Amino acid sequence: MVPGGKPGGNNLTGLLWTYMSEPTSGLNGRSVMVPRGHVLGGSSSINGMVYTRGSSDDYDKWAELSGDRRWSWKALWPYILRHERWGPPVGGRNATGEYDPKVHGYSGKVSTSLPWDGPVEHDLRTVKNAELQKEFPITLDVNAGRPMGVSWMQSTIGNGERSSASTAYLTPEVRERPNLTILVNTYITRVLPVRTTGHVPDIRTVEVAPRTGGETRTLTASRELILTAGVIGTPQIFLNSGIGNKTELSALAIPCVLDIPDVGMGLTEHTAANLAWTITPRPTNPIAQDVAWAMWTANRTGPYSAAFTHQMLWARLPVNSQALKDFGDPSAGPRSPHLEMPLDSARSAYLVLLTPYSRGSVKIRSKDPFDGLVIDLNVFSHPFDIAAIKEGIRLAKRFYSGAAWDGYISSFNGPDPDSLSEAEFRTRVTQNALTFYHPVGTAKMSPKNAKHGVVDPELRLKGASGLRIIDSSVFPHIPTAHTQAPVYILAERGVDFIRDSWH
Template sequence: MAFMKLSKLLALSFLSKEISASLLTSPAQLKSAEYDFVVVGAGTAGCVIANRLSEDPQVRVLVIEAGRSNTGDGADVIQIPFLVGDATPSTSFDWNYTTVPQQGLAGRSVAFPRGRVLGGSSSVNFMYYTRGSSDDFDRLARVSGDDGWSWKKILPYILKTEKHLPPADGHNTTGQFNPAVHGFNGHLLTTLPGFPSDIDDRVTKTTEVLKDEFPFNLDMNSGTPLGVGWLQSTIGNGARSSSATAFLTEALGRPNVDVLIETQVTRLIQTGHTGSAPILQGVEFAQSRSGPRFKVTAQKEVILSAGSIGTPQILMLSGIGDQKELEALKIPTSVHLPDVGKNMQDHPFVAMQWIANDNQTQDTLNQRPDLFAAAQKEYDATHTGIFANNPAGNHIGWFRLPDDSPLLKQFGDPTGGPHSPHFEMMYENGFFSFTQTAPPTGNFFSILVAAVAPTARGSVKLATSSAFDHPLIDPNLLGTEFDQSLLVEAVKSSQRFVAASPWKDYIIKPFVDSVNATTDEGIKEYAAKFATTIRHPVSTSIISKESDKTGVVGPQLLVKNVKGLRVVDASIWPFVVGAHPQAAVYAIAERAADLIKAAHKK
């Protein structure tokens, strides 16, 4: 394929002389056709990598992002915490993916939101800051053969990332978190809820009256997340803190960083070989399906941080993947790595709702334009109030099946160890669902129930040989008997939670959709009808030991049987994390940046 020469284009364009900002919207604005590092994807991990590598003023970094800027028209929905529900799907911030029909969901195809914007999914997610258990990282160390990924070794990177701030309302947070396990000098802002709700006391009282099943946990980010505790969110000073605002903004102020947005990488190009291993340090990109293709070269490395969907897609388009599948699309195979795009895992969840005896839920705010306008006015003036708070609730809970559970006896334990949860509950002060329409009137209490230790594995496959066509996404939600039965047990646990005495005068009755979800079969039918993804895809470019013939990347995150190419994003996890994964991805990226620096130390 012929390329438009960047050097010629730059010479012809007045933009090359007049553009000094690092945020570029056209290949014509690029200052060079060669960089030390090219980072593909300005998402959760990519922004961290760009920031850390560009700390050395002698290192030139290019970041190529398919999506738009995280500022400008309409960006309030991703900056104001309360408006997060408007960020996706079907917006300019979203890739607007859809899954293939899901057998575990009665053949439904479901929306599969992923951030297509600076900051990636950290700019559009629900801002939960949950690190996962020490077991998760220790298992990552065992699977990769690298103790550097263990909880003990990764915790300093976690603390390096974080800057914990007081909540928006400035209340005393004693007893709501453990300062000893947090960072206060990092880039990523985190905080506790800054707006109280009527259910807060009921949730905490339930941990007292049913403490054996629902114990209180002071800080679930300590490495031992089990129990119910106060939610920590990636919010600071009343606004979302994403990898774009936390890391990329600083990098954009450096002259050695270029960030090219609204530009899609179409494939990687071989620039040489070392023995039988191809060197893939060329990057081809375009701004439209029929537009010209451009090329830049990374003198040191290309870092793929395009996420669990984009990274395997780019690898396969570049001839790295399962040879039979590539040949079917007439893509020449450069490296046969059959695990590319395979092993995908995600968290399925279902929302349970009850009619509440309360007129102070978020439903009232959403149903009353005058109250909504007043809350927005307060936020605009002070960055406080409910608009500064995570609308997904003030508490969260992580739980394991009992040790004598028939499920564990039959199928074994899929988690990393005794500190890791099997399922999660998110407590919502109002009606919440991704698959049900909120009633126009009434007040509700919701518990979102997620299976966070699923056994099902899915895939990402190419639909065509074009980067501008969405791949075939199959997370295989509720695709195993274990996963379906696990969600049943989790739903029954949520029903026991609301049956506790603190809810006696609050819960009126179940919402009509869940009235029949009272038996195992009834719950399975309810889940098949209403369950969906909680938007946590991982494992499509899994890590393995250097000596393993399986896997996609080795313990240093370098793509196997290839030179000059590394993957740094959620796709490298060999199993789904028992957490909302953004905190774990930040940790992976922080250590990866040090690995990259060490590999190219002069």
């Protein structure tokens, strides 16, 4: 699979669930697409391939919120390495000093690497900037548990090709296993109990139908069902199955199998403000598209072998910032950045809020499993989130105003909190804000006996037997990361829970 997209662009028709959000006041009234991968490998087959794990504090927070130390960074370390197969950048450039070899896995399934080219002018100026502005140091490796600073971008790319959950785990040998059957274009409508003992349903049957509707049939697992339908699909299937808020289910005439009010609640998403600077880089000789394509087809190098940026800035809000004073710190701890900014171009940059307080939800419209969903992203609904973006923009302005950028970046084109009124600033940010396609947390993990949450720390559906969930819906807290690596970490940990319980 071509990482950088084919010449003329990728045709994603049929490869996406093109969900739309509800109109969102935090997006200036816009409905936005909530894409998910409708393809083997799910969203990992269509994502931006950025590979970041988040901070050690993020996982320690998972351990705290789940009441189970097995989710801490230290306890997860073998699983953090287990999924990864780190490789050199294609083309053979020397990447020494751009990563820490001690913090990578080398024998896992998911390929990861640094970009094929660089450093380019922007990267060199960033290094110079780190010498001049102590606030923005270079960090050897974003994936060592302390992302703060500027680091080189790592991607789920191996040998110049996309590495997805499908290419990594569903290899030709695995597909030949006699005990594996893959049904494509098949839609899970519900999960069903095979029996109920006392008040505990044993949920091991799955009801499936063609994606276009029509005849349903059921399949029953002899041991357990593992549901991996993602942050939208998992709550949708549960709600269709009568697992959710009893009052809301009865309003839709769906018999309640398990009253778990948190199903579909707590959706957390990263949102980004769109920023712009005037930039005058030295003229370079860009590689023509046909030459780039020839490079990729010949030996999997060149622009088509890469994702989108070389370096990223990860930063915390200053301790004395008004947003933290007014609302407290939503981050998992001092190693978690509040903000991220990819550094490929300042002409059109994104400042991502990694630690929002805002929460949304996923609900079903009716008892028809093929009916649409109500996806309320609810971003920028908490005042901290816009206040943090405001402070973050000031931080980004400081970053690009150092002497290292002289003759290269001339002016900031906003949105500028220091020249706009409060109302104008909010409008400018929200009308151009992007969601970063990282929603998580609609079926959260919580301590074994806690009334809140949806799954226990071993990822079993609460109040039931026979059913586990292994996807981003169970994240108890959004990591300060692009979310695919945390899913791989969660999945490798989950696999051992399954193994241990079966033996």
